[in-house]
Amino acid sequence: MTRSTLLNWLLLVAVVVLVAFPVVFVDGEFAGSDGQAEEAITESHPDYEPWFAPLYEPPSGEIESGLFALQAALGAGVVGYYFGVVRTKRRLGADRPAEAGRSADGVGPETADD
């Protein structure tokens, strides 16, 4: 493994540790901070009435978490697609340097990429 690859893995491990640390060592309810802010408002300004309600609300926590998972999955899919495409492009390009050189004067078959 090269040093660069090792550093990448270390970065990933550091992120996982940072995320896992509180769950393991901190005693808390792990409520969302957005919700806590709402509570703080209700506490300090008990007479405040939210004047607008969400047009659509996920009917249950399960459905809500499903939609969040969908959001993350869509995003991760696109990011993964990008890396797949550029990696493949690079590989195909690197595999045929000689051919690419030969066809520099004309239009070789591989210049018509995509």
Place this chain on the structure above:
Amino acid sequence: MHIAEGYLPPLHAAAWTVVAAPFVVHGARAVVRQVRDNPESKLLLGAAGAFTFVLSALKIPSVTGSCSHPTGTGLGAVLFRPPVMALLGTIVLFFQATLLAHGGLTTLGANAFSMAVVGPWVAYGVYRLVRSVGGGLGLGVFFAAALGDLATYCVTSAQLALAFPDATSGVLGSVLKFGSIFAVTQIPLAVSEGLLTVLVVRLLVRVSPAELERLGLLKRPSEPTEVTA
């Protein structure tokens, strides 16, 4: 950093919408220009938007015993400059407001201003600053993503404090109160986002250095060597 639907008084909601709107419109034009002038960067642009999509969906536990989520806007801000993220970040917030009841349409302006405007600009400013004093790409990206993330939550705290000043200690006391909810929780998350963004940029350097050269993150080889066939 999502201020819930209806949780900003109408006047504040309208004001933040007015403040954020020009940035988002300018951002939309920046995206159109980016795609038109550099069609080959379309895919990376999509990936930068997708990165925000992923990160802002992940509720991550913090040392304060509560959960919050990163913003993911630093990557796009460093790659494509902040205006592009004004649009992409707002699209994410709109999705969450309409489908997830997370954030809201009345608070979209305020949330867009913190996550899609201030966050990316702070990230970009920090990145330029670190690079100008001789910091490397990794260092610049780390501080950009981490501080951009943190700045977003500081803005949210200030927005709520302005709308709901404390009865005794006023706006300032309220900033501290909301800051302790948002900003403190966010510190470890900001570090995580910084590290993760560095990882993504390192992978980009590996797989598409030409793209990063075109975007100005990597220097082109100093001597314009002729492309030998």
